[in-house]
Amino acid sequence: MFTLASLQANISPDIGWVDYLIIAIYFAVTLGIGLALRKRMLSSEDFFLSGRSLPSWVTGLAFVGANLGALEILGMGANAAQYGILQAHFYWIGAIPAMIFVAIFMMPFYYGSKTHSVPGFLKLRYNEATRGFNAITFGILTVLTSGINMYAAALVFNVLLGWSLNACIWLAALFIMVYILLGGLSSSIYNETLQFFLIVAGLLPLTIIGLINVGGWSGLQAKVNNPAFFHLWAGTAGSNNPFGVNFIGIILGLGFVLSFGYWCTDFLVVQRALAAEDQAAAQRTPLIATFPKLFFPFLAIAPGLVILSVMPGLGHGGGFNNSYNMAIPFAMVHYFPSGLLGLGLTALLASFMSGMAGNVTAFNTVWTYDIYRSYIKRDAPDRHYLWMGRVITVAGILISVGTAYLAASFNSIMDYVQVLFSIVNAPLLATFLLGMFWRRTTPWGGFFGLLIGTICSIALWVMEQFLHIFSFGTSEGSSMWRAFIAFAVCFVATFVISLFTKPRPETELKGLVYSLTPKAEVVETAWYKRPIVLAAAAIVIFVVLNIIFF
Amino acid sequence: MSQNDVQGMQPSGQKHRMSIALTIGATIGLIGLVLLLYGLFGHADYSRSDGININLWWGLLMFVFGIVMAAIGYISSHRQATNEPAALAKEQ
Numbered sequence: 001m002f003t004l005a006s007l008q009a010n011i012s013p014d015i016g017w018v019d020y021l022i023i024a025i026y027f028a029v030t031l032g033i034g035l036a037l038r039k040r041m042l043s044s045e046d047f048f049l050s051g052r053s054l055p056s057w058v059t060g061l062a063f064v065g066a067n068l069g070a071l072e073i074l075g076m077g078a079n080a081a082q083y084g085i086l087q088a089h090f091y092w093i094g095a096i097p098a099m100i101f102v103a104i105f106m107m108p109f110y111y112g113s114k115t116h117s118v119p120g121f122l123k124l125r126y127n128e129a130t131r132g133f134n135a136i137t138f139g140i141l142t143v144l145t146s147g148i149n150m151y152a153a154a155l156v157f158n159v160l161l162g163w164s165l166n167a168c169i170w171l172a173a174l175f176i177m178v179y180i181l182l183g184g185l186s187s188s189i190y191n192e193t194l195q196f197f198l199i200v201a202g203l204l205p206l207t208i209i210g211l212i213n214v215g216g217w218s219g220l221q222a223k224v225n226n227p228a229f230f231h232l233w234a235g236t237a238g239s240n241n242p243f244g245v246n247f248i249g250i251i252l253g254l255g256f257v258l259s260f261g262y263w264c265t266d267f268l269v270v271q272r273a274l275a276a277e278d279q280a281a282a283q284r285t286p287l288i289a290t291f292p293k294l295f296f297p298f299l300a301i302a303p304g305l306v307i308l309s310v311m312p313g314l315g316h317g318g319g320f321n322n323s324y325n326m327a328i329p330f331a332m333v334h335y336f337p338s339g340l341l342g343l344g345l346t347a348l349l350a351s352f353m354s355g356m357a358g359n360v361t362a363f364n365t366v367w368t369y370d371i372y373r374s375y376i377k378r379d380a381p382d383r384h385y386l387w388m389g390r391v392i393t394v395a396g397i398l399i400s401v402g403t404a405y406l407a408a409s410f411n412s413i414m415d416y417v418q419v420l421f422s423i424v425n426a427p428l429l430a431t432f433l434l435g436m437f438w439r440r441t442t443p444w445g446g447f448f449g450l451l452i453g454t455i456c457s458i459a460l461w462v463m464e465q466f467l468h469i470f471s472f473g474t475s476e477g478s479s480m481w482r483a484f485i486a487f488a489v490c491f492v493a494t495f496v497i498s499l500f501t502k503p504r505p506e507t508e509l510k511g512l513v514y515s516l517t518p519k520a521e522v523v524e525t526a527w528y529k530r531p532i533v534l535a536a537a538a539i540v541i542f543v544v545l546n547i548i549f550f
Numbered sequence: 551m552s553q554n555d556v557q558g559m560q561p562s563g564q565k566h567r568m569s570i571a572l573t574i575g576a577t578i579g580l581i582g583l584v585l586l587l588y589g590l591f592g593h594a595d596y597s598r599s600d601g602i603n604i605n606l607w608w609g610l611l612m613f614v615f616g617i618v619m620a621a622i623g624y625i626s627s628h629r630q631a632t633n634e635p636a637a638l639a640k641e642q
Contacts, residue, residue, distance in 0.1 A: 022585075209600060336598065346581075
């Protein structure tokens with residue numbers, strides 16, 4: 001297992017009983033939270049939306065925690081090793097504007113319409129068909145992503161500690177099943193909040209030791225010896241930079257379509273805000289999440305770069321065991337003594353768990369409300385849907401185990417995720433923007449626009465990947481372009497079809513379309529809680545960081 | 551579509567919330583304590599971490615952070631509990 005990498009550096013783990021003790025504490029706490037929450041799961045809303053009762057700091061940290069699944073944790077170290085500080089674009093331009101936008105402009109509609117899910121919102125704004133279509137594509141997306149998370153998790157523990165791949169997958173599945181069955185979305189959200197703190201606690205010492213070890217920031221620059229790795233924008237006038245994309249591509253592809261598509265329409269993150277206690281708290285949720293997001297690159301980039309200086313052969317052949325994805329796990333094993341290593345492994349475990357659990361809780365809500373209740377069993381008592389939610393949790397996890405083995409057959413799991421994303425989320429963004437800001441958008445315009453956009457994206461992928469008719473360049477660039485084209489096609493199709501079909505009467509669109517919704521009179525007593533203050537603070541930090549690392 | 555029929559759980563949210571800070575604070579504090587004690591009495595290979603007893607210092611930091619967080623959670627959940635009726639009346 002280790003041969004390739006272990007030639008280059010000491011990556012045999014210094015692991016002892018204390019490490020297993022720390023992992024055991026994490027498992028015990030997680031199950032304890034589930035048991036404590038069990039008594040509160042009285043209605044379906046408790047199970048699926050935490051009774052809409054959580055404070056904004058919890059939903060805000062869960063919002064960012066749900067986003068920090070296995071792939072993101074592994075991916076951020078991997079990208080840092082591959083692209084240097086350019087990777088911070090995913091956290092700054094690729095997240096902050098979209099998060100502020102969803103908070104200020106979209107959250108009032110999501111929360112205000114009292115919908116239980118993103119497909120639910122589509123039904124209110126468009127029609128049953130649009131909702132059904134999105135529910136199905138989103139359902140497929142979540143079980144596939146959840147499986148990939150499970151596979152990545154199992155792989156890391158297989159490589160680091162030599163645990164069997166099958167045992168890892170089934171153990172993780174069983175554990176997640178128990179705690180979601182007990183505590184529903186609350187379990188998942190509490191875990192994401194706990195996981196957020198664990199990730200910071202597990203990664204920050206890695207940054208500190210790593211930087212001390214190479215002689216600080218300037219020492220790191222000297223060791224890496226690649227100035228292009230230390231500038232955000234300076235090399236982006238052309239495409240001659242580690243990304244291979246110029247600044248227009250970064251701003252439009254990453255900063256607009258990919259990030260707005262993800263943060264504004266992905267039910268996985270939106271669900272966290274829907275669980276907030278009131279509309280003001282729902283609006284604050286993405287805004288609070290921007291602050292950790294702004295500082296996350298510092299936790300990821302340093303370890304990713306430092307490990308490059310220790311293991312220069314990383315990412316050059318050898319499959320997953322020696323891929324950039326292992327940058328952070330290897331850095332932990334290399335720098336952490338027994339004790340702290342247990343904490344680092346717990347942080348990784350927690351992120352894998354919450355990545356999977358987040359997908360499973362989003363999946364069970366969409367299935368139960370948007371598919372089962374709409375098309376299979378309409379007027380059952382609430383208890384029945386609560387029961388269904390639990391049944392589908394078990395089913396969803398079993399399907400995820402299946403997709404975990406499916407993911408095992410793909411070369412690059414990160415590319416796989418980007419493909420899924422450009423197919424499901426990118427066209428959906430156009431449907432949402434038109435629906436929320438243009439009252440003339442018609443139900444059938446929305447449905448066919450989304451259908452055409454999605455089919456177009458799938459067609460582009462098949463033509464490029466399997467028929468080799470054309471090529472958009474690197475896998476990153478390819479997904480960015482595919483996402484942008486799918487968005488544009490959906491936008492134009494929705495627009496044109498809307499001109500020829502009948503819109504819904506304006507009275508039905510109140511609270512769903514921007515121009516027809518009266519401004520909410522949420523009066524915040526505390527100035528620091530006002531959305532505009534939080535958004536402004538985030539923008540100032542965002543601009544300053546971009547200037548410092550220009 | 552509306553879910554008004556299942557919103558009867560709203561008030562329990564208050565107590566719910568503070569137990570989160572308490573639970574998370576306690577967990578972080580406990581892990582910190584384990585690291586701290588291991589840093590004091592255990593034998594780890596500190597050549598990995600540049601000769602720094604990182605277990606001791608990071609454990610101490612986590613322990614203090616966890617205790618403070620748990621204390622804040624505990625205090626505000628108590629304040630919440632005593633102010634509950636008044637707060638609810640104000641909200642409505």
